[in-house]
Amino acid sequence: MSKSTISRKDFLRKSGLGLMGALFVPSLLGSNSIFAEELNNPKQTAMKGNCILKNVLLETGFEYDADEVIRTKTGLFCVEIQDGMIKSVTANHPNRADAIDAKGLLMLPAFKDMHIHLDKTFYGGEWQAVRNRTGGIKGMIELEQRILPDMLKTSTEHAEKLIELLQSKGTSYARNHVNIEPTSKLQSLKNLQKALENKKKGFGAEIVAFPQHGVFYTDSASYLKEAAKMDIDFIGGVDPYTIDGAIEKTMDFTVQLALDHNKGIDLHLHESGASGLKTVEYLIKKVNENPALKNKTFISHAFVLGRLEEVQQEEVAAKLGDAGIGIVSTIPFGRLIMPIPTLYKHNVTVMTGNDSIIDHWNTWGSGSILQKTNVMAQLYGYGTEFKLSRCLKLATGDILPLDDKGNQQWPKAGDAANVVLIEASCSAEAISRISPVKSLIHQGNIVY
Helix, strand or coil, X not given: CCCCCCCHHHHHHHHCCCCCHHHHCCCCCCCCCHHHHHHCCCCCCHHHCCEEEEEEEEEEEEEEECCEEEEEEEEEEEEEEECCEEXXXXXCCCCCCCCEECCCCEEEECEEEEEECCCXXXXXXXXXXXXXXXXXXXXXXXXXXXXXXXXXXXHXXXXXXXXXXXXXXXXXXXXXXXXXXXXXXXXXXXXXXXXXXXCCCCCEXXXXXXXXXXXXXXXXXXHHHHHHCXXXXXXXXXXXXXXXXXXXXXXXXXXXXXXXXXXXXXXXXCCCCXXXXXXXXXXXXXXXXXXXXXXXXXXXXXXXXXXXXXXXXXXXXXXXXXXXXXXXXXXXXXXXXXXXXXXXXXXCCEEECCECCCCCCCCCCCCCHHHHHHHHHHHCCCCCHHHHHXXXXXXXXXXXXXXXXXXXXXXXXXXXXXXXXXXXXCHHHHXXXXXXXXXEEECCEECC
């Protein structure tokens, strides 16, 4: 019997996986198998955003020794999902025949990769290490101008493969920075949109129109104006002083384009000297002048913040918090430690992403946002049960199962059914151990 004709019942019986095998066997039988057809059958509605899970481990509170949190309390529950939303969280019914057995796996909010370049990756193809870099950022622009035409030929397929990697690591949502420049024109965007359409059942996304080759250094402005009319969410930018030679001119263009089309802003800022600080301060000024951009504006990398003296870090963080400007950090380490605790102190939204997984910029990306969260916890000494549990918000987009007092606040009826099932006893252990992701559910669809 071929794998395309084996029945779901026979497969699960012969494999010994049981009903939970439906969760843990990604694409083993192919999209045209009877297994896939049965999951789309009205009797098996998991693929339509409806399912019931039993024996789901959820966090319920904290255990204290004096005033210190020493353990996270958990319990087993039934979670019912309907139309992509959490319908109910009820007492566990281990013998419920119509429920999928989660086998005591920990349920956490699905992860979000908020800075990645899905449109230009080698992932899914042959291994390629980075080339020797010459000429700084402008040298890399010249390299891209040479290699992008060939990369565009397979960019949709490679993006889909990279999405599958992210899903396997528990990520169901990403913010994608997509090249918009004279070499790719709008083709990178169109190719990525195809990939996202093909993967939409199991993956959500937002798009940043990203002028990787500068707004004015190359003639990208006209293409950005066209992209702004398309289905994107943010206007991007990159190192306006280093590449375009003018902070105000480039930032004024970016801000106005975002305002004209009701988009957000997400600016790559690698500059770590005086020009980096001036760019941050100028963006704060422009957002304060245009309140429509508050809580819709982000600075990616923002390495300059890691170079400031402590007093100045506090001042800038306070201004960022007041202006509603978030920071998307790739959590660098070594000689550059970002002031993330200071940013949190001043209510600055902090998010993270893998950036490059494997491309001509670097090859270090694992695809795991949980690993990024682990790195942050190590860098800042967040090793206690309580502090580790709080770190989870970096991976989930500020969603935590327990509030700071240990009150259960997730999941509840009405929450989006975007969840991961992890082999861990609690979120603190999941972060500290980078525990294995066993299943991903996106909008109620079991996708991994």
